[in-house]
Amino acid sequence: MNFQLRKQKILSLLTEKGEVETAELARALGISEITIRRDLNQLSDDGLLYRTHGGAIPVSEPDSPFEFVNKAAANQAAKDKICRKAAAQINDGDIIFMDCGSTVFRLCQFIKNRKIKVITNSLPVIFELQHSAVSLNIIGGEYDAARQAIHGTMATEHIQRYKAGKAFIGVDGLSAQGLFAHSEKEAAIATALATQSSYTYLLCDAGKIGKTSYLNFAGLELVDAIITDGDPAELKYCKKKGVTVMGV
Missing domain, CATH: 1.10.10.10 (Winged helix-like DNA-binding domain superfamily/Winged helix DNA-binding domain)
Structure with missing residues (x-):
């Protein structure tokens, strides 16, 4: 068996x-x-x-009041492999940032027993981790009901008050041109988290590699490592920029 x-x-x-x-x-x-x-x-x-x-x-949890509609259920197997690898990079005592992406949300299940501090703008992440060993810092600002997350000027100012050892962010697309997002609000949060972190991991499933979307918000240099189930050979342009590619 x-x-x-x-x-x-x-x-x-x-x-x-x-x-x-x-x-x-x-x-x-x-x-x-x-x-x-x-x-x-x-x-x-x-x-x-x-x-x-x-x-x-x-692990006992009450029924979630949130219906996380942002593709959290899509490509679960791939996302879980990525997040298991991401969780292996986290140690007790770490302070980490987590954004509101659907892949980053899947990381919650792998870190509930870790004695760490998580700073996040994602309400589903907060709910998933609220009865765990994790200590939470909730980013304040304007609530985005569609994304179930906090965005806006106050949110980025909140982030700028803190430093984290590691950040875990997602994107809507990744290509040789850089990182892509569907909205300026999410791009601003991802940029702020990466800027205030000593080391930034991009969690990216294969479906987003080579994909471009509405906003090219940053170069590849914004992140230090990419954790993906995609073919590392397709990401040679990342390595040329000094970005570590971690396959699962």
Whole structure:
């Protein structure tokens, strides 16, 4: 039985019972306790459960009041691979920026157990992380109902008051000409986050590579690294600009 199947069964039993023990899971799945412990540790790192002494309990959250309509469900498998790689770049104690992009939103599930501070303008990100180990700083400003995010002059001024070690941002398109966005508001937030961060990661699925949209808001130099499921060979122009390309 591979990890994905074991994961489904573990989470199903956890939902059914409310709490599980390592020995109980080993018997139910017919595998060793060593393997179960390794699986539980991985699921805990991904924010899908909480480890206890000898077992695990579920991550309990109320039903979300937000319907995140900004493509959060599109290309989930690719986005999750990207975000698992992104989460590996985050350490306890880090201060990070997260924008309101749909790929960045998927990062939440992988960092819930991290003792970090997140500064964000995304209401769905805030909701996802509110009952976790993460400390939150909510960017203030004008509420954009369509994007469920905070934008505007006050938001960028808020960001300028803080420094973060790492920023995680998304774009609507990426080409040799630079980074593209659908709106000036989102471009302004992404630029502000990257400017106030020591190191900026662009989370970009393959569908956005080579794509241009309404606004070419920055050169490739705005970011330090790109994490993508796309073909690194297509991003040679990024490497020429000194941008690290991290495949998944």
